[in-house]
Amino acid sequence: MTIRLAVIAVLGLVGCFDRRPAGLIVCHNANCATGTDPFQDANLASLDRSLALKYRDRPAADGMELDTVWDAAGGRCLFAHDFEHQTGALGSEAADRVAAYLAQPTDFVSWDGSNYFVKIELKDTVSAAGARHTPEELVKHYDCVFDMYARITAAAVANRRDLVIAFESTVTLVRGLPSHPMWPGKEPLVGVHVRLIANVESPGLQPEDLASLRGDSSRDGLDILSFHASRIPDALQQAYLALDVQVMIWMLDTALETFDVIQAFEPNYIDTNEAVLLRRWLED
Amino acid sequence: MAACCLLSTADLAEAETVGSLGVNLRTDLATHTVRASAGASMGCWSVTLVVDPYGYYYNSQHDTELFVERDLWHGGWAVLAGWRFESAPVLGVRYYLEKPFIGVSASVPKMLFGVVRIRFAAELAFTLVEHAPDLPTSWFWQLEDPARNALDVGFFARFDLARTL
Numbered sequence: 001m002t003i004r005l006a007v008i009a010v011l012g013l014v015g016c017f018d019r020r021p022a023g024l025i026v027c028h029n030a031n032c033a034t035g036t037d038p039f040q041d042a043n044l045a046s047l048d049r050s051l052a053l054k055y056r057d058r059p060a061a062d063g064m065e066l067d068t069v070w071d072a073a074g075g076r077c078l079f080a081h082d083f084e085h086q087t088g089a090l091g092s093e094a095a096d097r098v099a100a101y102l103a104q105p106t107d108f109v110s111w112d113g114s115n116y117f118v119k120i121e122l123k124d125t126v127s128a129a130g131a132r133h134t135p136e137e138l139v140k141h142y143d144c145v146f147d148m149y150a151r152i153t154a155a156a157v158a159n160r161r162d163l164v165i166a167f168e169s170t171v172t173l174v175r176g177l178p179s180h181p182m183w184p185g186k187e188p189l190v191g192v193h194v195r196l197i198a199n200v201e202s203p204g205l206q207p208e209d210l211a212s213l214r215g216d217s218s219r220d221g222l223d224i225l226s227f228h229a230s231r232i233p234d235a236l237q238q239a240y241l242a243l244d245v246q247v248m249i250w251m252l253d254t255a256l257e258t259f260d261v262i263q264a265f266e267p268n269y270i271d272t273n274e275a276v277l278l279r280r281w282l283e284d
Numbered sequence: 285m286a287a288c289c290l291l292s293t294a295d296l297a298e299a300e301t302v303g304s305l306g307v308n309l310r311t312d313l314a315t316h317t318v319r320a321s322a323g324a325s326m327g328c329w330s331v332t333l334v335v336d337p338y339g340y341y342y343n344s345q346h347d348t349e350l351f352v353e354r355d356l357w358h359g360g361w362a363v364l365a366g367w368r369f370e371s372a373p374v375l376g377v378r379y380y381l382e383k384p385f386i387g388v389s390a391s392v393p394k395m396l397f398g399v400v401r402i403r404f405a406a407e408l409a410f411t412l413v414e415h416a417p418d419l420p421t422s423w424f425w426q427l428e429d430p431a432r433n434a435l436d437v438g439f440f441a442r443f444d445l446a447r448t449l
Contacts, residue, residue, distance in 0.1 A: 206376040207418035213375075233345040234313045234436060235370040239379040241433055242414045242422040 020282050021266035024062040024110075024117055025275050027053075028250055029081050030094065032061060032275040036253045042067040042081040044089045044097065051101045053275055055111075060275040062110040063117025063164075066094045066148065070133060070141040072126035077144030083128035091120075095148035099155035102163075111279065115162040117269070118152055119197065119248075120145050122169040138176065146182035153184075153192055161191070168197035168226060171204030178220035186217040195223040197248060200240075213245035224248050224268065229261040237264055254278065299327035304401065306444030308334045314409060314438040315347035315368070321442060324449070328355040332366075332442075345372045353389060360391030360403070368409060379416040385409035389442075401444045409436045 027033075029041035033049035040046045053060045068091045069078045079094035080086035098118060102109055109116050122145060126137055133141060149165055156163035167177055174196045177183055186194050195217075198205065205222070212221030225240070229251040240247065241264070250271035251258050259281065262270060272278045301324060308319045316338045323332035330353045339346040351366020368383040387407030394401055411434040415421040424434040 204376070207416075209375055210419065232313070233316065233372070235345045235347070235379075235381050236372040236374070237313075238381060238411060238433065239372050239374045239414060242427060243374070243379075243419065244428070 021262060022282070023249075023262065023267045023270040025060070025278050025282070026063040026065055026117055026119060026248070026269050026271045027061045027275055028065055028271045028273045029067055030064055030079075032273050036273040038081070038252075039085060041085060042079055042094075043085075043087045044079070044093060047079075047094055047097055050275070051097065055276050055279045058108050059110050060279045062112060062115070063119065063269075064098055065119040065121060065271060066091065066098070067121045067123060068141070068145055068148070069123045070126045070137050070144070072131065072134075072137055075140075077141060080123075082123065083125075091144050091148050092151065095151040099151050102152070102155040102161050103159050109161060114160065116156065116164075118163065118165045119269075119271070120148055120165065120167050122167065122173055124170050124173055133173075138173070139180070142177060142180045143182070146180065146184075149184070149194075150182075153189070156192060157189060163191065164193045164195060166195035166197050166224065168199075171198045171202045171222070174198050174222065175204070183220075186220065186223075193217070196221070197224040197226055198222050200225045200227050210243060210245070213243070215246065226250055226271070227261075227265070227267075229258045232261055237261075241265065301326045301449045302446050303449045304332075304444035304446040306401075306442055308440055308442050310438060310440040312438050314436055315349075315370075316345065319347060321444070323444065325353075329353070330355075330362075343373065346370060346378075349385075351385070362389045362391075362403075363387070364389055364405065364407070374416065375419065377416050377418055379414060379419060381414045382412045383409045384412060399445055399447065401442075401446050403442045403444075405440050405442070407438045407440070409438060410434060411436075 027050040030050055031041045031046040033053045067081045069080045071078050077091040078086050079089040079091045102116060107113060122141055124132060126133055145167060152165060167174060184194055188194060209222045212219040212223055213225060224246045226248040229249045247265050247267040248269035248271055249262055249265060249267040254274050254277055270278055304323045306321050308321045310317060316336055319334050319336045321332050321334040323330055332351055334349045336347045347368060347370050349366050349368035351364050353362045353364040355362045365386045368385060370381040370383060371378040385407045387405050389403045389405035391403045411424055413423050424430050427433045
């Protein structure tokens with residue numbers, strides 16, 4: 001009996017220290033159903049598989065990442081992670097798939113229910129050679145992602161979904177979004193929230209970003225910082241923890257370091273190719 | 285000599301001074317994995333400065349520290365106490381972290397006629413304050429879950445080349 005109580009006590013202590021955070025799981029590169037495979041990132045088949053992914057009869061994920069590339073040569077806005085693996089699918093087609101998903105007659109479009117998160121990423125190259133946007137190309141790329149936003153938002157509103165839709169790119173590209181004529185603002189409709197994400201290593205971040213990063217959505221500033229879940233040195237980790245900013249952790253293959261970073265950061269968003277694995281880890 | 289280190293520093297005047305240059309290695313994430321160190325010891329006391337060439341070069345996290353070590357007895361055990369001054373690039377500025385730390389270390393037998401010296405150490409570091417010119421200052425009591433976020437246990441190894449000065 002004494003040994004049994006001791007074992008229970010030890011397991012209880014382990015449980016106390018092994019606290020699982022409560023972040024939203026997002027399908028990285030619209031490809032979270034079959035594990036990390038960059039060759040299957042950002043195509044319509046992977047998107048369909050990811051949208052259909054279930055765990056315990058509920059959607060395993062809470063949101064979807066849709067990558068867009070402006071194809072300067074073709075004058076098209078591609079749903080793609082890069083030029084090497086692009087399939088010719090358009091950003092609007094991906095947005096329509098997500099819109100159709102939100103229009104399904106179900107109470108659960110995410111693990112938690114009727115809430116959904118969409119991240120639309122703007123890649124900053126416009127050719128396989130790595131050319132950057134001209135001002136005209138950038139406006140067209142912005143047109144494209146705002147069109148995607150409109151398609152997804154219309155479905156969310158029509159079906160009474162609570163939607164957070166976030167745009168991610170370099171700091172420079174993200175800062176340009178609020179100047180576009182189609183910029184809807186941070187809280188455009190009841191139940192629709194627009195957010196801006198920048199990678200923490202992207203040049204251009206400044207202390208003035210802190211207010212919006214802490215959740216002040218009255219500003220058109222950055223709302224969320226994205227980190228790669230690698231071996232982040234302690235000081236950097238502690239600094240962002242102390243500043244209490246909203247964080248998205250993204251990863252390729254999930255490893256022990258990934259779980260460690262998630263426990264340390266307690267991120268608001270977990271962007272993963274392995275939605276079921278992360279869901280089981282968070283819930284079980 | 286080791287016995288004297290328990291209670292007194294009376295032999296300092298007679299003790300030889302040894303200088304050392306080396307590397308400070310660790311596998312945890314408290315600092316960069318490899319840093320450079322320079323130190324001096326006299327009798328049972330030694331002082332070591334550890335700098336972070338990798339961090340300075342890449343302008344990433346900087347981990348600079350100074351610590352004092354005192355031998356306890358034969359066998360190479362010592363206690364240490366120091367101060368780590370860290371900074372990390374955050375929101376376009378450098379965010380500074382002040383971390384006092386204490387620990388114990390143990391040496392392995394000197395090699396190559398005492399030229400190569402190796403020590404292993406364990407430390408408990410404490411984040412006292414985090415600050416930056418244009419960002420809020422956070423003292424340890426203001427951190428969320430201070431017991432978890434302000435205290436760090438770490439292990440490191442030192443490989444030094446030493447010679448009498």
